[in-house]
Amino acid sequence: METYFLKNDDLVKFYEHLAEDYDLYVPVREKSPVKRDECTCRASLPTDDYFLKKFSQVKKEDIVFNDYRAVEPTRAFFTHYKEEACEYFEDAGAKEKRERPVALCGIKNCDLFSLKVQDFVFLGGSEADPLYKSRREAALIIASDCPHFKEACFCRAFDINPYPTEAFDFNLSPLNNGYLLDIATQKAKLIAVSLKNLLVPATLGQISGRGAKRESVNMRMDEHLTQYKIPKKETLQDIVLSGYNSGIWQEEMRTCVECNACVFMCDTCHCFLLSDTSSSGSVKRLRLWDGCLLKNFTKVAGGANALKMRYMRLRNRYLKKFDFFVSNLGYQACCGCGRCIEVCPGKIDIRRILRKLYESR
Amino acid sequence: MKKNIYQPLKAVIEEIIEETPAIKTFRLKPEGGFKFATGQFIEMTVPGVGEAPFTPSSDPGISEKLDLTIMNVGEVTAKLHSLRPGEVVGIRGPYGKGYPLDKFKGKDILIVGGGVGLAPLRSLLFSLFATISNYNKVVLRYGSRSPKDIVYKNLIPEWAKRDKVDVLVSVDIGDSGWQGNVGLVTTILGDAPVDFTNTLGIVCGPPIMMKFVTLKLLDLGIKPADIYLSMEKSMSCGLGKCGHCRIGKYYACKDGPVFTYEQLKDIHDIWD
Numbered sequence: 001m002e003t004y005f006l007k008n009d010d011l012v013k014f015y016e017h018l019a020e021d022y023d024l025y026v027p028v029r030e031k032s033p034v035k036r037d038e039c040t041c042r043a044s045l046p047t048d049d050y051f052l053k054k055f056s057q058v059k060k061e062d063i064v065f066n067d068y069r070a071v072e073p074t075r076a077f078f079t080h081y082k083e084e085a086c087e088y089f090e091d092a093g094a095k096e097k098r099e100r101p102v103a104l105c106g107i108k109n110c111d112l113f114s115l116k117v118q119d120f121v122f123l124g125g126s127e128a129d130p131l132y133k134s135r136r137e138a139a140l141i142i143a144s145d146c147p148h149f150k151e152a153c154f155c156r157a158f159d160i161n162p163y164p165t166e167a168f169d170f171n172l173s174p175l176n177n178g179y180l181l182d183i184a185t186q187k188a189k190l191i192a193v194s195l196k197n198l199l200v201p202a203t204l205g206q207i208s209g210r211g212a213k214r215e216s217v218n219m220r221m222d223e224h225l226t227q228y229k230i231p232k233k234e235t236l237q238d239i240v241l242s243g244y245n246s247g248i249w250q251e252e253m254r255t256c257v258e259c260n261a262c263v264f265m266c267d268t269c270h271c272f273l274l275s276d277t278s279s280s281g282s283v284k285r286l287r288l289w290d291g292c293l294l295k296n297f298t299k300v301a302g303g304a305n306a307l308k309m310r311y312m313r314l315r316n317r318y319l320k321k322f323d324f325f326v327s328n329l330g331y332q333a334c335c336g337c338g339r340c341i342e343v344c345p346g347k348i349d350i351r352r353i354l355r356k357l358y359e360s361r
Numbered sequence: 362m363k364k365n366i367y368q369p370l371k372a373v374i375e376e377i378i379e380e381t382p383a384i385k386t387f388r389l390k391p392e393g394g395f396k397f398a399t400g401q402f403i404e405m406t407v408p409g410v411g412e413a414p415f416t417p418s419s420d421p422g423i424s425e426k427l428d429l430t431i432m433n434v435g436e437v438t439a440k441l442h443s444l445r446p447g448e449v450v451g452i453r454g455p456y457g458k459g460y461p462l463d464k465f466k467g468k469d470i471l472i473v474g475g476g477v478g479l480a481p482l483r484s485l486l487f488s489l490f491a492t493i494s495n496y497n498k499v500v501l502r503y504g505s506r507s508p509k510d511i512v513y514k515n516l517i518p519e520w521a522k523r524d525k526v527d528v529l530v531s532v533d534i535g536d537s538g539w540q541g542n543v544g545l546v547t548t549i550l551g552d553a554p555v556d557f558t559n560t561l562g563i564v565c566g567p568p569i570m571m572k573f574v575t576l577k578l579l580d581l582g583i584k585p586a587d588i589y590l591s592m593e594k595s596m597s598c599g600l601g602k603c604g605h606c607r608i609g610k611y612y613a614c615k616d617g618p619v620f621t622y623e624q625l626k627d628i629h630d631i632w633d
């Protein structure tokens with residue numbers, strides 16, 4: 001990995017260069033649509049939100065550096081909420097739809113962790129999902145450090161740091177009047193060739209300056225997280241299994257209105273449903289996001305439903321994330337991004353549920 | 362053309378056999394043939410309506426024809442039941458793991474079916490018949506709600522005539538013409554002519570039936586690792602991606618649909 005220094009003013013030139021070959025998405029700040037109660041710890045936490053918007057459609061002055069992850073899950077760039085999986089019985093040759101590859105800026109370490117989960121699902125197994133694969137392979141990931149975090153962020157509780165060190169093409173770390181730019185892949189190197197005049201090799205002093213900043217956000221977050229007593233990741237599988245018959249699921253589900261927002265905003269959730277439609281002679285198969293908090297998720301033809309009660313569906317979600325994935329992938333399908341916490345109108349909080357399960361063992 | 366994993370192949374319905382008022386066997390001719398191992402399943406498409414998973418009931422040795430025995434229970438199957446020979450459906454697969462026949466060698470095979478659950482077992486029986494010298498004996502115990510709900514009415518007596526094969530059918534409720542056994546299938550397992558210390562139990566049927574048959578087989582001394590269950594779960598992709606069919610740390614579509622009870626016994630609520 002090579003690290004360079006990029007001046008503040010040159011960031012937009014970097015973006016412009018990327019936008020030549022990619023559909024570039026950049027962070028913009030918006031007033032938070034989801035207000036959380038003030039944090040009880042001493043840290044003063046920012047409450048604005050970031051969205052990744054198309055570079056070509058935003059005003060240059062609206063582009064910001066996002067201090068923490070964006071509102072929407074990164075997976076939405078790789079599988080869309082509702083899209084065509086295939087047509088069938090169309091003999092007129094496959095219509096190869098060519099999409100422009102995306103370049104995503106402002107991707108955080110929690111998002112990168114989630115992409116590993118999505119890759120396992122959509123690239124792994126006996127056959128890869130063709131749409132996901134082509135998007136993922138073509139995409140360029142410009143990750144960045146988190147100098148701050150949100151009230152709901154708890155990545156560190158699962159030993160995920162608020163700064164990326166792998167699994168990106170580029171990484172930006174804000175430092176003095178610019179950024180350290182890590183160039184991690186061959187793809188990134190090739191792009192960087194034509195940016196040579198903007199880039200100065202980073203000095204040891206700059207690298208250690210970044211280290212100090214990273215250490216500082218770690219400490220601040222650890223302090224913030226003390227109040228939540230989130231169980232260690234090594235215990236997650238054990239606590240969801242031993243808590244199977246616990247009353248916690250019912251207690252916690254009382255305020256759920258079954259909107260499924262926690263699932264759709266989750267960056268590690270991946271479930272979908274194939275659904276067929278026919279219009280004007282052609283038959284299409286759609287791939288729709290689905291989620292186990294929805295009532296009919298496990299309903300079979302004939303009406304039987306293994307998850308007929310809401311608390312069973314909540315429990316199912318935790319078993320999937322903390323038992324199934326730990327067994328099959330080696331780690332949990334939760335990155336600690338806190339998106340589910342912010343979006344829940346019933347104030348159902350994964351940090352609280354995990355703690356209660358842990359304490360009731 | 363680039364292969365798309367969600368795209369079905371065309372198959373023409375050649376023949377439709379009415380097994381019971383609610384169950385039909387569809388004999389398909391898949392375009393270009395279709396290979397599967399017994400116990401694997403397919404996703405069947407009714408064009409423009411949707412897909413549903415089924416385990417073929419035909420002989421895996423024959424790739425030009427594919428039989429699917431299907432009960433009319435939901436939206437897709439209702440539409441399917443209204444189709445006629447000559448119409449086209451789609452198939453995707455085969456998916457999952459079938460029966461590990463190599464582990465069946467030298468064993469007494471006790472096959473227990475309930476209702477339309479005899480469909481996958483029919484395919485298994487064809488495979489076992491083709492390699493019958495590998496097994497000590499094959500015993501079929503089939504339970505049906507009533508005589509008119511029995512599937513494969515013409516085939517079952519033929520199976521019974523085979524060498525090393527023993528067949529007994531029981532109905533929950535008899536009728537005036539029924540001279541066979543009456544009672545739940547669990548009541549005719551204890552007398553099965555097998556050596557329970559060297560027997561594999563193979564079970565397919567409605568969840569509640571599978572539960573009680575499994576308990577009975579354990580009672581009779583069959584080990585959890587020697588009981589094979591076909592698990593019915595909600596499914597969509599068949600490929601281990603959509604997340605619908607999870608059973609504990611497994612996906613029914615990828616790690617099943619056939620599981621040993623040993624694999625499932627510590628998982629909560631497997632029969633729901």
Ligand code: SF4
Nearest residue numbers: 069110146149153155
């Ligand atoms: S969860 Fe961690 S990595 Fe993600 S935005 Fe928050 S601080 Fe950053």
Ligand code: SF4
Nearest residue numbers: 266334335337338340
């Ligand atoms: S469960 Fe919640 S905290 Fe975990 S990845 Fe999903 S949205 Fe983020």
Ligand code: FES
Nearest residue numbers: 598599603604614
């Ligand atoms: S049917 Fe999709 S994961 Fe099993």
